[in-house]
Amino acid sequence: MTAFRVEVRVMPRGALLDPQGQAVEHALHALGFGDVTRVRVGKHLVLDLEAASDDEAAARARTMCERLLANPITEDFQVSVRSS
Amino acid sequence: MRRVAVVVFPGSNCEAETLAAAQAAGADAYFVWHRDTDLRQADVVILPGGFSYGDYLRSGAIARFSPVMAAVTAHARAGGAVLGICNGFQILCEAGLLPGGLMRNAGLRFVSRPMRVRVEATDTPFTCQYAKGEILDIPIAHGDGRFVAEARTMAELEASERIVWRYVLDNPTGSNDAIAGISSANRNVVGIMPHPERRSAPVLGSPDGARVFQSMEACNAPQHADDVRVGGDQHLRV
Numbered sequence: 001m002t003a004f005r006v007e008v009r010v011m012p013r014g015a016l017l018d019p020q021g022q023a024v025e026h027a028l029h030a031l032g033f034g035d036v037t038r039v040r041v042g043k044h045l046v047l048d049l050e051a052a053s054d055d056e057a058a059a060r061a062r063t064m065c066e067r068l069l070a071n072p073i074t075e076d077f078q079v080s081v082r083s084s
Numbered sequence: 085m086r087r088v089a090v091v092v093f094p095g096s097n098c099e100a101e102t103l104a105a106a107q108a109a110g111a112d113a114y115f116v117w118h119r120d121t122d123l124r125q126a127d128v129v130i131l132p133g134g135f136s137y138g139d140y141l142r143s144g145a146i147a148r149f150s151p152v153m154a155a156v157t158a159h160a161r162a163g164g165a166v167l168g169i170c171n172g173f174q175i176l177c178e179a180g181l182l183p184g185g186l187m188r189n190a191g192l193r194f195v196s197r198p199m200r201v202r203v204e205a206t207d208t209p210f211t212c213q214y215a216k217g218e219i220l221d222i223p224i225a226h227g228d229g230r231f232v233a234e235a236r237t238m239a240e241l242e243a244s245e246r247i248v249w250r251y252v253l254d255n256p257t258g259s260n261d262a263i264a265g266i267s268s269a270n271r272n273v274v275g276i277m278p279h280p281e282r283r284s285a286p287v288l289g290s291p292d293g294a295r296v297f298q299s300m301e302a303c304n305a306p307q308h309a310d311d312v313r314v315g316g317d318q319h320l321r322v
Contacts, residue, residue, distance in 0.1 A: 012187070016232055017258065019192045068149070071142055071178065073185040074232060 005084035011042035089126035098133035105284035109297035131172025144174035173275030184233030190258025
């Protein structure tokens with residue numbers, strides 16, 4: 001077994017209103033960053049886990065996302081793995 | 085007198101009012117701790133409002149894996165009546181017992197104030213004592229109450245008259261289609277964001293919410309398929 005670090009990015013679905021992203025976008029505009037055209041706010045989770053391979057670590061993390069870490073109705077997720 | 089289990093999660097904070105409202109309606113109501121796996125022959129299960137597990141990750145996301153939820157799911161699947169109020173509604177969505185999800189309010193603010201709420205469906209165990217179209221004065225108190233669902237689900241909810249309550253006048257959370265509450269396809273599982281237990285007696289400002297609890301006493305809702313009651317030293321199927 002090898003130690004892996006899995007990073008999970010959970011984002012609100014693109015089609016859904018993201019009021020946090022909008023609030024941050026407005027604040028950036030107020031600070032003079034008028035070049036920003038869209039902001040979305042999500043979550044970043046870092047998991048340390050043991051697995052036989054990076055594929056297995058990624059598969060485990062995707063299962064965790066489907067069961068708990070992301071809500072498939074409102075959120076999308078991406079998983080990235082590296083050995084730690 | 086129906087047996088009503090009010091489930092208490094760490095972070096629930098409306099369980100006492102909910103229990104009192106159920107008792108005032110004549111129910112034999114009692115608390116069940118989230119670690120319990122036995123609903124003690126409940127006819128009705130209520131998941132009360134609050135902030136289970138601090139709303140960590142997503143509201144209701146962790147509570148839905150509490151040990152008691154296996155029994156709640158079995159009760160619901162067998163046709164037993166289940167009501168989720170506010171955080172309870174969020175838990176039912178996370179558990180897949182109701183469709184859709186509840187996201188951060190559109191205005192990002194926690195909204196705590198009375199709302200005008202219209203009864204849209206009276207064929208549920210929690211609304212049968214209301215008249216369709218009746219407008220109630222019931223408060224909301226939540227930060228994550230914006231109901232969202234895929235277009236197909238929204239169309240299905242509308243077509244099968246599963247939208248049980250809607251906000252009228254205004255919709256400060258940005259809930260899709262002004263939805264304040266919905267039911268499952270067979271009507272036995274119901275979620276509501278406003279707090280009927282907070283308007284369950286005139287002394288609380290209005291009795292508009294009391295009939296949610298009177299309905300569950302009065303309606304001939306299906307009971308748990310395998311419900312067994314202990315009477316004396318005999319087990320009686322009911």
